[in-house]
Amino acid sequence: MKEVMIVTGAGQISMAITRRIGFGKKIILGDKNMNNCKTIAKIMTDAGFDVEPFEMDLSSRESILKMIAKAQEFGEIKYLVNGAGVSPSQASIETILKVDLYGTAVLLEEVGKIITKGGCGVTISSQSGWRMPQLTAEQDEQLATTPTEELLSLEILQPENIKDTLHAYQMAKRCNEKRVMAECVKWGERGARLNDIAPEIIVTPLAIDEFNGIRGDFYKNMFAKCPAGRPGTADEVANVAELLMSGKGAFITGSTFLIDGGATSSFFYGSLRPEQ
Ligand SMILES: NC(=O)c1ccc[n+]([C@@H]2O[C@H](COP(=O)([O-])OP(=O)(O)OC[C@H]3O[C@@H](n4cnc5c(N)ncnc54)[C@H](O)[C@@H]3O)[C@@H](O)[C@H]2O)c1
Numbered sequence: 001m002k003e004v005m006i007v008t009g010a011g012q013i014s015m016a017i018t019r020r021i022g023f024g025k026k027i028i029l030g031d032k033n034m035n036n037c038k039t040i041a042k043i044m045t046d047a048g049f050d051v052e053p054f055e056m057d058l059s060s061r062e063s064i065l066k067m068i069a070k071a072q073e074f075g076e077i078k079y080l081v082n083g084a085g086v087s088p089s090q091a092s093i094e095t096i097l098k099v100d101l102y103g104t105a106v107l108l109e110e111v112g113k114i115i116t117k118g119g120c121g122v123t124i125s126s127q128s129g130w131r132m133p134q135l136t137a138e139q140d141e142q143l144a145t146t147p148t149e150e151l152l153s154l155e156i157l158q159p160e161n162i163k164d165t166l167h168a169y170q171m172a173k174r175c176n177e178k179r180v181m182a183e184c185v186k187w188g189e190r191g192a193r194l195n196d197i198a199p200e201i202i203v204t205p206l207a208i209d210e211f212n213g214i215r216g217d218f219y220k221n222m223f224a225k226c227p228a229g230r231p232g233t234a235d236e237v238a239n240v241a242e243l244l245m246s247g248k249g250a251f252i253t254g255s256t257f258l259i260d261g262g263a264t265s266s267f268f269y270g271s272l273r274p275e276q
Pocket residue numbers: 008009010011012013014030031032033036056057058059083084085086087099124125126127198199200201202203204205206207
């Protein structure tokens with residue numbers, strides 16, 4: 001019987017990671033947009049992967065549970081790649097918080113209840129979550145451990161405390177990192193690992209929407225001035241995921257890995273530093 005892998009988000013980052021680690025496994029590929037899902041499933045099927053497209057909405061627990069149940073028809077779930085998400089130029093504050101923050105938290109929680117021994121997962125947050133003032137220790141702990149159904153009621157996530165869609169996205173991505181730390185403890189009790197990757201601009205349809213959105217110049221300036229001087233590629237994100245999800249990553253869990261061409265460093269100590 002094949003090992004079973006759940007992938008959310010039929011996007012470029014998910015596909016790049018799945019192509020590295022998914023060969024020979026049963027892959028359930030979930031996305032809200034069935035056009036994307038079928039397109040990516042076909043590309044991968046044509047390349048020899050065993051992919052089942054599945055319509056799902058990351059912002060709905062019911063939908064997540066249906067996807068898990070579908071995957072379990074093929075055996076115990078051993079791998080999770082969460083690359084579904086919306087960006088600040090694509091969605092409202094409410095949608096960003098529901099999909100990127102709440103949905104990711106529910107997915108990590110639900111998969112963590114059934115992940116099999118030796119399993120591992122990776123979720124994609126963002127370097128954006130690092131380009132924000134520190135939260136207090138109490139706020140970080142709230143993001144890490146508040147029961148999922150109460151998360152969106154937190155004071156720090158109320159409309160009067162969220163400036164705009166970028167701020168909502170940054171809070172969501174910060175929450176992803178904290179959630180991974182808290183959830184990895186539970187995943188560890190099942191003999192499984194969970195990690196997070198925080199990329200800066202990676203050329204994908206989501207990033208192209210950002211380049212063409214109101215913050216386009218901001219992003220172009222960011223990658224031009226980061227130490228690497230360019231945006232990244234989904235395959236470079238997959239390099240990190242491959243390490244995390246292979247035996248070579250066996251001692252790594254609960255971690256967030258920045259892959260940002262040095263943009264965060266430049267934000268704090270270089271030419272990307274905001275004017276005081
Ligand atoms: N591309 C970048 O520059 C970049 C940088 C940092 C973080 N990220 C993060 O990486 C992840 C993957 O993004 P990508 O760049 O591969 O984008 P992408 O646009 O290639 O893929 C994202 C996919 O998520 C799907 N999706 C959106 N809302 C959904 C929902 N509610 N339920 C299920 N699927 C949904 C979309 O339909 C799309 O197919 C996102 O979480 C994003 O925030 C991307």
